[in-house]
Amino acid sequence: MFRRTFWFTTGVAAGVWATTKVNRKLKQLTPESLATTAANKALETGQRLKDRAVGFALDVRYNMAQREAELGEALGLHADPELPAPRQYAAIENRNSPKYVDAPTYSQTKHSYNRNEDH
Numbered sequence: 487m488f489r490r491t492f493w494f495t496t497g498v499a500a501g502v503w504a505t506t507k508v509n510r511k512l513k514q515l516t517p518e519s520l521a522t523t524a525a526n527k528a529l530e531t532g533q534r535l536k537d538r539a540v541g542f543a544l545d546v547r548y549n550m551a552q553r554e555a556e557l558g559e560a561l562g563l564h565a566d567p568e569l570p571a572p573r574q575y576a577a578i579e580n581r582n583s584p585k586y587v588d589a590p591t592y593s594q595t596k597h598s599y600n601r602n603e604d605h
Contacts, residue, residue: 513519557563 514523
């Protein structure tokens, strides 16, 4: 009698376990669950790619500055450059100045380009 009860209980437990496992798998395979899983994986992948890209950019920036410093030392560019002497003349002419002469306009030129004019 004990054997029958043991095997019956073992069968019921195996059936419950198998049913639970199958139901979980079916819930995982519904369209909503698949969409949620895909979205979560896409977000995780995007975050990982972003972290890697930022890390790469920081590495490039650091190595670029380091190499620039090495080249500056090798070429003797590490000293501050001297500033050029101040300008002796204005960069922009003052229109009110008597030195300023307006360029002739189209109507003031010698030759007129009127097509109706006799030649």
